[in-house]
Amino acid sequence: MADITKLNVYTKDYLDGIDNKILYGSKCKKCGNIMVPAKVICTKCQNPDLELFEIKPEGKIATFTCIGVGTTYFVKKGYSMKKPYCVAVVELDNGQMITGQLIGGDITYDENQDPLIGGKPIKVGAPVVGEYEEYKEVIEGKRGGPQERDRCRLVFKLK
Ligand SMILES: [Zn+2]
Numbered sequence: 001m002a003d004i005t006k007l008n009v010y011t012k013d014y015l016d017g018i019d020n021k022i023l024y025g026s027k028c029k030k031c032g033n034i035m036v037p038a039k040v041i042c043t044k045c046q047n048p049d050l051e052l053f054e055i056k057p058e059g060k061i062a063t064f065t066c067i068g069v070g071t072t073y074f075v076k077k078g079y080s081m082k083k084p085y086c087v088a089v090v091e092l093d094n095g096q097m098i099t100g101q102l103i104g105g106d107i108t109y110d111e112n113q114d115p116l117i118g119g120k121p122i123k124v125g126a127p128v129v130g131e132y133e134e135y136k137e138v139i140e141g142k143r144g145g146p147q148e149r150d151r152c153r154l155v156f157k158l159k
Pocket of ligand 1: 030031032033044046
């Protein structure tokens with residue numbers, strides 16, 4: 001059982017990193033396990049003594065899917081069956097996997113029904129680079145009504 005009194009990496013560190021346009025992973029000080037996105041407890045040895053490290057959000061598409069029935073977040077952004085969006089699992093240059101929306105234009109399909117984004121083919125193995133998309137998060141304030149907060153999310157573009 002992990003001793004949670006010894007935690008020194010928190011989910012908040014990862015989320016604050018994204019808001020500051022930094023992708024954090026965590027590394028176990030005991031067994032050296034590397035985890036991206038940053039985890040709070042080592043996924044191999046359950047050690048709570050981890051350290052944060054910065055990683056470049058670059059890699060290649062490991063798998064992807066084009067989604068027509070999206071989450072509320074994407075529906076509010078205007079995506080639908082007629083305007084699908086693509087989510088990719090990206091294998092980072094250090095072998096870790098991270099999920100993010102693939103951006104760069106509308107999803108269309110070529111004559112073989114293979115997907116394109118902004119006219120470029122979406123393929124497993126295609127190199128991608130991350131970027132941080134800024135947005136306003138609306139927080140239901142307890143006093144004085146809803147408040148806005150500047151946030152970022154990590155998205156990927158074909159190189
Ligand atoms: Zn470990």
